[in-house]
Amino acid sequence: MAYRYGEYHDGPDPLAPPYDVRAALDEMGDAILSGSTPVHALRDLLKRGLPGAGDRRGLDDMLREVRRRRRELREGGRLDGTLERARALLDKAVGQERAELFPDPSDEARAREAELDSLPDDTADAIQQLSSYEWRSEAARRTFEELRDLLRREVLDSQFRGLRDALANPDPEAMERVRRMMTDLNDMLDKDARGEHTQADFDAFMAEYGDLFPEKPRDLAELVDVLARRAAATQRMLASLTPRQREELGNLMTQTLDQAGLSEQMRRLGEALRARRPDLAWDSTERMTGDEPLGMGDAVTALEELADLSRLESALRQDYPGARLDDIDEAAIRRAMGRSAVDDLEALKRVERELEEQGYLLRRRGKLELTPKAVRRLGETALRRVFASLDAGRRGDHDQHDAGSAGELTGSSRPWRFGDEQPIDVVRTLVNGVRAGGLRTAGGSPSVALSVDDFEVAETERRTAAAVCLLVDLSYSMALRGTWAAAKQTALALQALVASKFPQDAVQIIGFSNYARVLQPDELAGLDWDMVQGTNLHHALLIAGRHLDRHPDFEPVVLVVTDGEPTAHLLRNGHSAFEWPPSPETLELTLAEVDKMTRRRATINVFMLAGDERLKDFVDEVARRNGGRVFSPSADRLGEYVVSDFLKVRRTRRH
Structure with missing residues (x-):
């Protein structure tokens, strides 16, 4: 195959790696x-x-x-550069004319000087009056023509970015071409308003006048956008001048367009553009604080860019x-x-x-x-953070060693007992048979007679199944105290730990505020606290108890994360009853569920995220009734405490 390579012009970096x-x-x-x-x-x-x-x-x-x-x-820069330059050229032309008239002692020369003395202060009016003046000085005449060319270029450039260069040299043919372009443009816009415009019409227009539009629009909509943004910038420029400057420059623009024979076409174009793009800031103002005077076209370009920005x-x-x-x-x-x-x-x-x-x-x-896929990844991240905070002495696997049928071999063995499903340790079983005198030779081939007492099984690491309940407080106070984020991280980390290391466990995460509810793994990451009153631990323990009852052969693990004492309980009709300070009924019903957990052999460990005296009294009573432990971790160490405690609980004694 043949390959051809060329210069890279535009577009994304073809060698950039894809983003993960x-x-x-x-x-x-x-x-x-x-x-x-x-x-x-x-x-x-x-x-x-x-x-x-x-x-x-x-x-x-x-x-x-x-x-x-x-x-x-x-x-x-500043916006009055065209006015400043126009005044300078006007003063220069008048000065050159006066220099030509001064040596002449005739009455005609004095009359001309009087006419120059009576010129109005307004630059536009002065230029208008001098447009019919017959200059004595050739230098003054050239300066005045330079002034008119300047105004023509600047005024047209303020409307069409590409016309200043096109009109750099005085050329009647160039101006005539601009007039035809304006007429054809307005006709095309009228045709489009009637629904008769086609792309072929636009292509023909650009084939003839494309050099006047450096933006290279691809269709009429792009051309309208280009022209409307510039026209709106011109209006903002005028609005940003002082009233005196605005009037003077406006008169200059009108006068210039009249002399060029473009006033009517420019009026039509302005009305069409404003109707098509009323969303542009046509009449707003912009403050320019620079010292450099900008020509009218440059000022409009700057304001156009400012509007874009x-x-x-x-x-x-x-x-x-x-x-x-x-x-x-x-x-x-x-x-x-x-x-x-x-x-x-x-x-x-x-x-x-x-x-x-x-x-x-x-x-x-x-x-x-x-999605669940994202939650799993975030849970793994949270779990890595937890383990990163654990010291080396508390790391490592949390599996228990037992003579179970699942897990890795420990390298040791024990006598076989009825009901064992572990793999037979063949070598040690045969050695036991030989030592017991079971070695025999039949037909020249040795054999070993084995009895039940000779069999040994290979010892393995076994993981017992657990029914895990994590009860997380979702009440408003968790957000106020800044502990909600830590609670969510902890729930994600525990979920990830159980899913990856203890797939045989049955984990249930329960959130509780005025009511309690089971939280699915895929909603943990996006979970938010509840802006309601009530800490209904009673309802949460009821749900947790049902989870434990569905797994009677599993080791029960109950972990509670809260920052407040119970202030709500569930009524018989299913509604939540809130009262603060907690009513005796709320405390009585909640502690009754604690007693039921104790009868299920479920130890309740409470992670207390606040130091309220009433909360301390309550969790101390829970610990006294249930035998569980109470922890008071800081919010940033909550995950470490919960995961570490879970690992300890999951370790069982060796059989």
Whole structure:
């Protein structure tokens, strides 16, 4: 096969490695495990950028660049440059004419000087009056023509970016071509308004006048966008001048267009553009603080760019309802920051798309949710963090050694007992038979006679099954105290630990506030606290008890994470009753469920996240009745405490 290589012109870097969205999920996980929702975590990721993918810029970096560019433009010049230069050329022409008239002693020369003395202060009126003046000085005449050419170029450039260069040299044919272009453009817009315009019409227009439009629009809609943005910038420039400057420059523009025979066509075009793009800021003002005087065309270009940057800044902030990355105009990004920024934006858009396509995010009823696949990964991350905080002496596997049939061989053996399902240790069984005198020779071949007492089984590590209940307080106080994020991380870590290391266990995570409910693994990461009153531990223990009763042969493990005493209980009709301070009935019913757990041989270990005296009294009573332990970890060590305690509980004695 033959390959051909050419110069790289545009588009994403073809050699850039694809972005691993698992890294994006891990970045989101930091926020989610700290209590953020998936939607907010994703938005925060897009604002920060994508590390490890060529260090793609995020929305915040782009926003800083846009604001820097806006500041540079505002400080780069002032808007009255054309007026200043027009006045300077006018004064120069009048001075040259006076120099020519001064040596002449005739009355005609004095009359001309008087006419020059009576010129109005308004630059436009003065130019209008001098348009019929017969110059004595050839130098003054050339200066005045330079002034008129300047105004013609600047006024037309303020409307069409490509006309200043086209009209650099005075050429009647060039002006006539501009007139034809304006007429054909307005006719094309009228035809489009009637629904008769075709792409062929536009292509024919661009074939004839394309050199006047450096933006190279591909269709009429793009051309209208280009012209409307520039026309709106021209209006903003006029609105940003002082009233005196605005009147003077406006008169100059009107006068120039009249002399060029373009007033009517420009009026038609302005009305059509404003009707098609009323969303543009036509009449707003912009403050320019620089010292450099800008020509009219350059001033309009600066204001046009400032308007683009203002809209771009609003889109990049993404702080309005329903904000999406698709709202960001890629063309505006390219104009403001170049091609690389377009690639960065596309990478950000691809992250959300890939997270869904690769099965980490699910959009359900307009809401972004984590899938079980994503929750498993975040749980593993939380678990790694927990184990990273454990000291070396408390690490390692938590399996128990027992003569079970499952697990790895320990290297030792024991006598076989009825009911054992462990593998037979063949070598030691034969050795026992030989030692007992069972070696025989029959037909020249040795054999060993074995009895029941000779058999030994290989000892293995066995994992006993447990019914695990983690009861997590979801009440509003958990968020107020800043402990909710730690509780969620702990639930995820325990879920991941059981799923990966103890698949035979039956784990149930129960959240409780005014009511209690079973939490499914796929909703843990996106779980939020409940803004309700009530800590209904009574209901949570009822649900946990049913889970333990469904697994009577499993080792019961009950862990409670809370920051407050019970303030609610479940009524017989299924409703929740809240009262603070806790009513005697709430405490009585909750402790009754604690007693039922004790009869099930389930030890309740409580992880207390607050130091309230009433809570201490309650958990001390739970410990006295049940025999469980009470822990008071800080929020950042909650996961370590819960996982460590679970591992200890899961260790059983050697049979």
